[in-house]
Amino acid sequence: MEGASHKWKRQPGKRPDQIIQAALKVFGNKGFQSATMDEIAEEAGITKGTIYLYFPSKEELFVSMLRAQFQQALDLLPKIAFDPAEDPETATKRVGKEFLDVLMTPEVTNAIPLVIAEFNHLPALKDMYHAQLLPQANLQLAGLLSLGMELGLLRKLEPVIAARCLFGMFFIFVMTQEVFRAKEITQMSTDDIVDTIVSIYFHGIVEKGSSQ
Amino acid sequence: MEGASHKWKRQPGKRPDQIIQAALKVFGNKGFQSATMDEIAEEAGITKGTIYLYFPSKEELFVSMLRAQFQQALDLLPKIAFDPAEDPETATKRVGKEFLDVLMTPEVTNAIPLVIAEFNHLPALKDMYHAQLLPQANLQLAGLLSLGMELGLLRKLEPVIAARCLFGMFFIFVMTQEVFRAKEITQMSTDDIVDTIVSIYFHGIVEKGSSQ
Amino acid sequence: MEGASHKWKRQPGKRPDQIIQAALKVFGNKGFQSATMDEIAEEAGITKGTIYLYFPSKEELFVSMLRAQFQQALDLLPKIAFDPAEDPETATKRVGKEFLDVLMTPEVTNAIPLVIAEFNHLPALKDMYHAQLLPQANLQLAGLLSLGMELGLLRKLEPVIAARCLFGMFFIFVMTQEVFRAKEITQMSTDDIVDTIVSIYFHGIVEKGSSQ
Amino acid sequence: MEGASHKWKRQPGKRPDQIIQAALKVFGNKGFQSATMDEIAEEAGITKGTIYLYFPSKEELFVSMLRAQFQQALDLLPKIAFDPAEDPETATKRVGKEFLDVLMTPEVTNAIPLVIAEFNHLPALKDMYHAQLLPQANLQLAGLLSLGMELGLLRKLEPVIAARCLFGMFFIFVMTQEVFRAKEITQMSTDDIVDTIVSIYFHGIVEKGSSQ
DNA sequence: AATGAATGAGTCTTCATTCAT
DNA sequence: AATGAATGAAGACTCATTCAT
Numbered sequence: 001m002e003g004a005s006h007k008w009k010r011q012p013g014k015r016p017d018q019i020i021q022a023a024l025k026v027f028g029n030k031g032f033q034s035a036t037m038d039e040i041a042e043e044a045g046i047t048k049g050t051i052y053l054y055f056p057s058k059e060e061l062f063v064s065m066l067r068a069q070f071q072q073a074l075d076l077l078p079k080i081a082f083d084p085a086e087d088p089e090t091a092t093k094r095v096g097k098e099f100l101d102v103l104m105t106p107e108v109t110n111a112i113p114l115v116i117a118e119f120n121h122l123p124a125l126k127d128m129y130h131a132q133l134l135p136q137a138n139l140q141l142a143g144l145l146s147l148g149m150e151l152g153l154l155r156k157l158e159p160v161i162a163a164r165c166l167f168g169m170f171f172i173f174v175m176t177q178e179v180f181r182a183k184e185i186t187q188m189s190t191d192d193i194v195d196t197i198v199s200i201y202f203h204g205i206v207e208k209g210s211s212q
Numbered sequence: 213m214e215g216a217s218h219k220w221k222r223q224p225g226k227r228p229d230q231i232i233q234a235a236l237k238v239f240g241n242k243g244f245q246s247a248t249m250d251e252i253a254e255e256a257g258i259t260k261g262t263i264y265l266y267f268p269s270k271e272e273l274f275v276s277m278l279r280a281q282f283q284q285a286l287d288l289l290p291k292i293a294f295d296p297a298e299d300p301e302t303a304t305k306r307v308g309k310e311f312l313d314v315l316m317t318p319e320v321t322n323a324i325p326l327v328i329a330e331f332n333h334l335p336a337l338k339d340m341y342h343a344q345l346l347p348q349a350n351l352q353l354a355g356l357l358s359l360g361m362e363l364g365l366l367r368k369l370e371p372v373i374a375a376r377c378l379f380g381m382f383f384i385f386v387m388t389q390e391v392f393r394a395k396e397i398t399q400m401s402t403d404d405i406v407d408t409i410v411s412i413y414f415h416g417i418v419e420k421g422s423s424q
Numbered sequence: 425m426e427g428a429s430h431k432w433k434r435q436p437g438k439r440p441d442q443i444i445q446a447a448l449k450v451f452g453n454k455g456f457q458s459a460t461m462d463e464i465a466e467e468a469g470i471t472k473g474t475i476y477l478y479f480p481s482k483e484e485l486f487v488s489m490l491r492a493q494f495q496q497a498l499d500l501l502p503k504i505a506f507d508p509a510e511d512p513e514t515a516t517k518r519v520g521k522e523f524l525d526v527l528m529t530p531e532v533t534n535a536i537p538l539v540i541a542e543f544n545h546l547p548a549l550k551d552m553y554h555a556q557l558l559p560q561a562n563l564q565l566a567g568l569l570s571l572g573m574e575l576g577l578l579r580k581l582e583p584v585i586a587a588r589c590l591f592g593m594f595f596i597f598v599m600t601q602e603v604f605r606a607k608e609i610t611q612m613s614t615d616d617i618v619d620t621i622v623s624i625y626f627h628g629i630v631e632k633g634s635s636q
Numbered sequence: 637m638e639g640a641s642h643k644w645k646r647q648p649g650k651r652p653d654q655i656i657q658a659a660l661k662v663f664g665n666k667g668f669q670s671a672t673m674d675e676i677a678e679e680a681g682i683t684k685g686t687i688y689l690y691f692p693s694k695e696e697l698f699v700s701m702l703r704a705q706f707q708q709a710l711d712l713l714p715k716i717a718f719d720p721a722e723d724p725e726t727a728t729k730r731v732g733k734e735f736l737d738v739l740m741t742p743e744v745t746n747a748i749p750l751v752i753a754e755f756n757h758l759p760a761l762k763d764m765y766h767a768q769l770l771p772q773a774n775l776q777l778a779g780l781l782s783l784g785m786e787l788g789l790l791r792k793l794e795p796v797i798a799a800r801c802l803f804g805m806f807f808i809f810v811m812t813q814e815v816f817r818a819k820e821i822t823q824m825s826t827d828d829i830v831d832t833i834v835s836i837y838f839h840g841i842v843e844k845g846s847s848q
Numbered sequence: 849a850a851t852g853a854a855t856g857a858g859t860c861t862t863c864a865t866t867c868a869t
Numbered sequence: 870a871a872t873g874a875a876t877g878a879a880g881a882c883t884c885a886t887t888c889a890t
Contacts, residue, residue, distance in 0.1 A: 015849090031329060033245030037885060047851055049887085058885065117243060117329030119392060129392055138388075138398075155415070160398055161408040164388060165381045172380025173373075176350075180331060180341055186350075186372055196373040203367070204416030227874085248859065259876055261862085270860070439870090455753060457669030461864060471872055473866085482864065541667060541753030543816060553816055562812075562822075579839070584822055585832040588812065589805045596804025597797075600774075604755060604765055610774075610796055620797040627791070628840030651853090672880060683855055685883080694881065855887080866876075 016054050016064075019044050023065040028110030032062055032118050062114075063124045069111050070128055074136070076102050089202045096194040100170055104190065109178040138163050145205070154205050162205060169197045228266050228276075231256050235277040240322030244274055244330050274326075275336045281323045282340060286348070288314050301414045308406040312382055316402065321390040350375055357417070366417050374417060381409045440478050440488075443468050447489040452534030456486055456542055486538075487548045493535050494552055498560070500526050513626045520618040524594055528614065533602040562587050569629070578629050586629060593621045652690050652700075655680050659701040664746030668698055668754050698750075699760045705747045706764060710772070712738050725838045732830040736806055740826065745814040774799055781841070790841050798841060805833045 022044035026035045037058060041048045055061040086094070102108065119125050141163040148154035173193050177183040234256035238247045249270055253260045267273040298306070314320065331337050353375040360366035385405050389395040446468035450459045461482060465472045479485040510518070526532065543549050565587040572578035597617050601607040658680035662671045673694055677684045691697040722730070738744065755761050777799040784790035809829050813819040 031245070031333065033243070034333070049852065050850055052886070053849070113328045113331065116325045116387075116391065119325065121243065121246070126393065130394070130397060134388075134394060134397065155411075157411065158400070158404050158408050161385075161400055161405055162412060164384055165409055165412055168380040168382075168384025169377045170380075171384055171387075172376055175328075175383075176346075176376060179328065181338065182342070182346060185342060185346065188370070188373055192370055193373055196370050197377055199367075199369065200374065200377055200413065200416035202416075204412035204414075208420070261877065262875055264861070265874070455669070455757065457667070458757070473873065474871055476865070477870070537752050537755065540749045540811075540815065543749065545667065545670070550817065554818070554821060558812075558818060558821065579835075581835065582824070582828050582832050585809075585824055585829055586836060588808055589833055589836055592804040592806075592808025593801045594804075595811075596800055596807055599752075599807075600770075600800065603752065605762065606766070606770060609766060609770065612794070612797055616794055617797055620794050621801055623791075623793065624798060624801055624840035625836065626840075628836035628838075632844070685856065686854055688882070689853070
């Protein structure tokens with residue numbers, strides 16, 4: 001089984017990418033069920049049959065597209081690095097801004113409802129979340145917080161929960177402003193959002209008596 | 213069952229509710245597009261044609277069902293009241309627990325992906341959010357925070373953003389633990405969640421020098 | 425069999441007429457298939473179920489309605505009588521005008537497409553035509569023409585064909601002007617129509633050398 | 637059948653005609669509403685979905701079919717030409733016979749009830765009649781008659797009405813003999829029909845004193 | 849590699865008819 | 870006599886997938 005049982009066929013050349021880009025656009029606009037293979041093919045400038053040369057089914061195309069999106073987003077994370085010389089709150093704000101700018105990209109905000117809508121119907125999505133996103137994002141930050149607590153810099157809190165709280169504050173703005181289009185009503189800059197989030201979070205978790 | 217040899221009984225008063233309950237269940241499991249009117253009818257113990265006596269289309273049934281869910285959730289909010297005698301942090305934790313328990317109800321967690329999935333396709337959903345939820349929940353809390361800031365009890369922050377941060381911390385746990393089934397991996401009690409959220413948030417927003 | 429095997433149930437009181445009037449209107453506007461029992465019921469100011477108390481099926485209602493229309497039209501014919509004192513051409517013009525005015529009534533022009541559309545699907549219609557209209561109208565006039573020919577007043581022609589020719593000239597104006605709405609384009613008075621028809625027909629059939 | 641194990645053959649060029657032929661047959665037998673796309677597909681030896689590759693809806697298929705029939709009938713008209721050497725009445729009889737033979741073709745007699753039945757529901761039909769048939773057939777002949785009247789060969793009559801009278805005499809035999817199946821009762825040859833029609837009409841319109 | 853004609857299963861919706869009240 | 874809730878069969882149209890070319 002090892003390394004041999006990819007569900008999707010080989011994907012030579014540029015075609016697959018071309019198709020995946022079209023799929024992202026069409027799935028993003030219509031949703032998984034309402035999007036048709038014809039629309040995707042037309043968007044990609046090819047014909048329906050051709051898609052099946054590269055993806056065995058609509059569902060596989062959908063998952064492949066999300067996997068690609070997901071990977072692309074994860075690839076950005078390593079670039080987001082802390083500079084040890086910076087003051088932690090300032091550094092977090094800088095990093096947070098970069099992070100939020102990525103999350104608020106149309107590619108991401110279009111993909112979010114798709115993931116949420118199909119999460120319970122497509123096992124591959126659950127796998128991606130449970131195997132990658134949860135450990136890599138949530139648990140990694142939780143470890144960092146644990147360290148700070150042991151050093152007496154941070155207040156004693158449940159680290160996994162505390163880590164997820166931070167993500168929640170970012171996520172809610174992606175959802176409300178972008179996905180739910182609240183930005184048409186409650187305008188706010190990403191700078192203001194991140195400044196407020198980080199300010200609340202830092203004041204919320206640091207140990208008052210600490211040098212902070 | 214009891215002694216009835218008839219194919220159906222007249223239940224004009226109850227039918228709509230009965231159908232909406234079935235719709236919630238089936239839409240919740242399958243999503244809007246994948247759910248079929250036949251399944252919903254079967255779940256309701258009636259036949260497809262009967263649904264059309266009460267709802268003019270699948271889409272209208274869907275929206276009606278969400279509206280009912282939504283109303284039911286909003287009806288719970290007034291019951292959540294602050295006791296002036298309580299210390300604010302304790303009171304917030306108590307109220308937060310009640311709130312989170314409602315949010316984590318299967319009825320709500322089933323409806324969330326539906327709303328998110330169809331938000332951009334069904335104008336009625338956008339209206340509900342923009343006209344009711346956003347003002348009633350977010351802006352109301354923002355007003356309360358504004359007041360606290362003017363009184364010098366709270367740090368000067370953007371109140372709309374700060375208010376939404378709190379909601380974001382609650383919401384992320386609904387999404388991850390329930391919708392994304394992370395509770396199968398990272399178990400945590402609602403008590404711990406709320407305690408941590410409220411602790412971070414309170415420390416994050418109160419003015420240190422205040423009597424608080 | 426005699427007088428006992430009506431396919432339609434008893435029709436007490438005014439209800440049946442009320443329903444038939446509604447049926448004429450709705451069938452006339454929508455056609456047999458597109459008309460719904462609900463529409464007819466609404467038009468009659470009653471509910472669907474009630475129709476079935478008087479007519480066993482949609483088809484029977486349709487046929488009953490046409491039968492009623494048909495009878496009503498036939499009832500008018502005896503009133504159209506020749507005055508022996510009149511000159512034949514003048515008399516024919518007068519009678520023809522009365523006849524055409526009846527044919528161009530909305531009740532008749534609405535019913536015509538219905539009859540033609542369903543003629544081959546509803547045996548009852550064929551029966552009505554073959555058993556009543558054809559003998560009573562066409563053959564009766566043919567007999568009159570035969571007599572004229574024997575008396576040397578009319579040219580020797582095939583009487584059944586010649587009789588039907590006259591009817592054809594009237595019928596074509598009902599079809600084109602009313603059913604096909606040509607009157608919106610080629611306006612013409614019924615007086616002009618009848619004068620021309622009768623003028624052509626009389627000149628066409630009379631024996632030139634006759635005292636005529 | 638011959639040696640083919642394939643479910644279908646590509647016949648892109650022929651498909652539309654093939655479908656239209658099937659549609660004519662099925663619509664002709666059942667009427668527009670009662671005919672089903674499945675029946676038409678089966679008659680054409682293909683499946684339902686294939687019809688939709690060539691026609692966007694049942695209604696469009698219906699109109700396309702009638703248009704094709706209509707065109708085919710119109711295409712025959714130019715072939716019907718007068719020979720100047722012939723005596724007018726004889727020539728008219730010859731042409732009339734050809735014309736009536738076309739009208740009494742099953743293709744035409746099947747289409748007539750369809751046109752009449754749906755005339756008021758399908759705007760395309762009204763357009764065809766008002767834009768083509770009425771001017772090309774009725775008004776053209778009316779012009780010819782006008783000329784004859786000016787030359788003193790024909791009696792002074794309303795030319796549009798007089799022209800339509802001739803058509804009416806032909807049409808009534810198509811309707812009664814073929815559509816209404818009266819030929820089962822009143823048999824008559826097309827020769828006798830045309831001879832009688834033309835005889836009446838000619839005697840009816842020529843100026844007695846003319847050289848005719 | 850690419851096409852696009854063809855399929856056929858699937859779904860919403862309609863509506864004549866039935867029947868408990 | 871009248872209602873109207875309920876049924877269930879039927880039909881137009883869609884679309885993922887297949888496959889001959």
